Amino acid sequence: MIDAVQKVASLSATRDIGAASSLTSSSALGMTQKPAEATNPGMSFASVLGNMATDAMHNIKQAEVKSFEGIQGTANTREVVDAVMQAEQSLQTAIAFRDKVVNxxxxxxxMQI
Known part of the structure; x- marks a missing residue:
C-alpha cells in the first residue's frame, strides 16, 4: 500500500517536499497564517496533494519502523504509540479526502450537459 501512495506522490508536478512544511496548520496553536497563495504563489493543487501523500507515506513508514523498534525493545512504548497514532490520523485524513473527491x-x- 505504501508503494501505491508513493506512486501518487510522484505525480506531483513539483516535487518540493519542503513546501509542505510551510503549509502546516498552526490553527491548533491559536496562531494565524497567511494563505498559501500569499506565501508561495507557485503552489498548485497537484503539488499540495502530492505533498500530502508524501507526508502520509512518511508517517506510515515511521510508524512501521517504530513498531519494529518497540518489538525489539529499542523504543519505548510512548514513542511507538505516538507514531502509530500519527499514522492513523494521516490515514484517516487520506480516506476522508478520497471520499470527498469521489463524492x-x-x-x-x-449533472446534465
Whole structure:
C-alpha cells in the first residue's frame, strides 16, 4: 500500500517536499497564517496533494519502523504509540479526502450537459 501512495506522490508536478512544511496548520496553536497563495504563489493543487501523500507515506513508514523498534525493545512504548497514532490520523485524513473527491466526482457526473 505504501508503494501505491508513493506512486501518487510522484505525480506531483513539483516535487518540493519542503513546501509542505510551510503549509502546516498552526490553527491548533491559536496562531494565524497567511494563505498559501500569499506565501508561495507557485503552489498548485497537484503539488499540495502530492505533498500530502508524501507526508502520509512518511508517517506510515515511521510508524512501521517504530513498531519494529518497540518489538525489539529499542523504543519505548510512548514513542511507538505516538507514531502509530500519527499514522492513523494521516490515514484517516487520506480516506476522508478520497471520499470527498469521489463524492464530488459522482456529483459532477450526475449533472446534465
Amino acid at each position: 464530488a466526482y459522482l456529483e459532477i457526473s450526475k
